[in-house]
Amino acid sequence: MSGAMPAATPEFSRILRINELGDGARERHIEASAEERAALARRFGLRTLDVLEARLHVVPEAGGARVEGQLVADLVQACVATAEDVPAHIDIPFAVRFMRGLDDESADAPDEEIELSEADCDLLPLENERIDLGETIAQTLALNLDPYPRAPDADAALRAMGVVSEEEAGPFAALKGLKLGREGKDRG
Numbered sequence: 001m002s003g004a005m006p007a008a009t010p011e012f013s014r015i016l017r018i019n020e021l022g023d024g025a026r027e028r029h030i031e032a033s034a035e036e037r038a039a040l041a042r043r044f045g046l047r048t049l050d051v052l053e054a055r056l057h058v059v060p061e062a063g064g065a066r067v068e069g070q071l072v073a074d075l076v077q078a079c080v081a082t083a084e085d086v087p088a089h090i091d092i093p094f095a096v097r098f099m100r101g102l103d104d105e106s107a108d109a110p111d112e113e114i115e116l117s118e119a120d121c122d123l124l125p126l127e128n129e130r131i132d133l134g135e136t137i138a139q140t141l142a143l144n145l146d147p148y149p150r151a152p153d154a155d156a157a158l159r160a161m162g163v164v165s166e167e168e169a170g171p172f173a174a175l176k177g178l179k180l181g182r183e184g185k186d187r188g
Contacts, residue, residue: 011039012052014134018126021060028056030133044142047076047085054137064099064126067133071140079151081158086149094140098126 014030031053032040041049056069073090102125124136151157 010132010135010138011043012036012134012138013132016058016131016133018060018065018129018131021058021065023060025057025059028058028133030054030056030137032134032137036134040138040141041075043138044145045077046145047078050074050076052137052141054133054140056133058131058133061097063101064097065131066095066097067131067136068095069093069137071137071144073141075145077146077149079154080148081154082151084151084154084157086146086151088146088149090141090144092140092144094122096122096124096136096140098124098131100126102126 012032014028016026016028020026032049037049037052040052041047051072051074053073054069054071056067059066059068070093071090073088075088075090077086077088078084079086102123
């Protein structure tokens, strides 16, 4: 996930204050309204976002909180090759840790190199003792969208338009052409 949350109020905002947790875990089920889904669809370049919901388990930790859950979404993207609708169903587990003082550490040593492990990639700063569960879900959705959605018949449609396949246009296609040309000369 990216660093800080957006400054403006996000399209899908569900604030949880850390003091609401006390010493125990909290279960939450959040679902985006039709207006929130439409705004997120525009933000992420989706044709539609018909379902966006998550079941969450929020646990206080030393220095912050951990949010674990299951995200479910039904959406439609545009095929990168043909612009046809490409429906998708996303049903994925996720975990994010929100920690106090992450921004402070980076401000103290801006030139210091930081190495991230795989577990650190889902670490976000806890800002103003609040977690925006909705924006967390929105960012998780964005990270799990297919960056190159393709319709099942995209390759056939491209061939019909005269577009060559990736293998035919790849870096070794020119070498293959040279080899075939040389073989023809050797025979002649």
